[in-house]
Amino acid sequence: MRVLYGVQATGNGHISRARAMGKYLQQHGVQVDYLFSGRPTDQLFAMEQFGQFQTRSGLSFVTEQGQINYLKTALQSKPWQLWQDVRALDCRAYDLVLTDFEPVTALAARRQQVRSVAFGHQYAFLHQIPMTHDNWVSRSVFQHYAPARQQIGLHWHHFDQPILPPIVDLEPTCHSAEPKQVLVYLPFEAPEQVLHWLSPLTDFRFKLYGPGLAKAELGHISTSPPCLADFKQDLHRSAFVLCNAGFELVSEALQLKKRILVKPLHRQMEQESNALALTKLQLGSAVSQLNTEQIGRWLVSDAAYQQVQYPNVAQRLSAWIAQGAEATTLDPKSWW
Structure with a gap:
């Protein structure tokens, strides 16, 4: 065929x-x-x-x-x-x-x-x-x-x-999640703004990926341009995923039973609807705007989420x- x-x-x-x-x-x-x-x-x-x-x-x-x-x-x-x-x-x-x-x-x-x-x-x-x-x-x-x-x-x-x-697309892995590690992928947000939000949250370790970022260690924040192998590894090793409300990364995070916070792309019907579905199904959390306080509350929240296995x-x-x-x-x- x-x-x-x-x-x-x-x-x-x-x-x-x-x-x-x-x-x-x-x-x-x-x-x-x-x-x-x-x-x-x-x-x-x-x-x-x-x-x-x-x-x-x-x-x-x-x-x-x-x-x-x-x-x-x-x-x-x-x-x-x-x-x-x-x-x-x-x-x-x-x-x-x-x-x-x-x-x-x-x-x-x-x-x-x-x-x-x-x-x-x-x-x-x-x-x-x-x-x-x-x-x-x-x-x-x-x-x-x-x-x-x-x-x-x-x-x-x-x-x-x-x-x-x-x-x-998840290969078998032996990596266990680190309870204070957060994978961050917000390609539609300004990188300097994301760094500003994350900088005060020193109790957590952030793995930040995005277009235009250089590979660097900035204290409790590691930055990297988009890539495949390291991103997948950090996804497995992170207990939290902070991202826009696209479909595929959230799907992978759900399969790996991560705690998820999404910020949908404003005025984009698909992402706004994804955020709605995620919260209605009690699979994760969503916010319309991000800031340090919102992210901090989510990281220490004890909210219970449904778990799935596809x-x-x-x-x-x-x-x-x-x-x-x-x-x-x-x-x-x-x-x-």
Whole structure:
């Protein structure tokens, strides 16, 4: 079976899912070609697993100081380039096109009438799940940004909908969590502001990752640019995770039973809704604004959270794809 796999690369979560899926697709003998869009090639890292992958411009949102800048997003978008990329991509040599919310592969497959399957967190929003700040723009994005013949949503709970559990990329580890260590990943916040919040909290050890940060030791705070191996190691070793309200990192933290605090990206419907779902399910805490006091209260709180254990979705989904990806053989209820 030959598959073209499109991955949205604006954030690291989609790539993390692709890493998990890629390992199992290979085990099942599926030949996979990868296409990533939404980030310049020179900003991608730890991509050796994907071989000779392709990249395209795609579409992405511009964020500043913890919120989306819609004006800059519109000014920097390149719809004509997207259409040119869609027209130029030939999908007809593939048995199946997979897309994790990646528009070039999704739209090219639809245009050429090649069978396609989409999976990812964004497709859960096509169902009745906890949502806030919903509007016609967000609904249009979820419906038309990266469509496919079959669309499979992922979420932390099924909400009585045909939704699968998260795909998490976690290797077996022997690292035990250190009770005072906190993993911090807030790529949409200004790094100097994050350091200002964390500096007074000297009773804890912070592992801070983010774009533009240098690798450094600043007393009780270690900083690092985004990377793979060290980040995963620190995730395992931390008892706490402080992050924006994206889906993949929170999913990995839940699977590892970490205490979680999220600050959603302001005016971003998906992250605002993720924060709502996380608190409604009693899986973690959420705040609309961060400061030293908020973080300090969370670190010493004795609030009780629900714990979850998800199945190996990447393994099962890859087996389903290798067997033909027939809709009739996918029973979401059996995955929970």
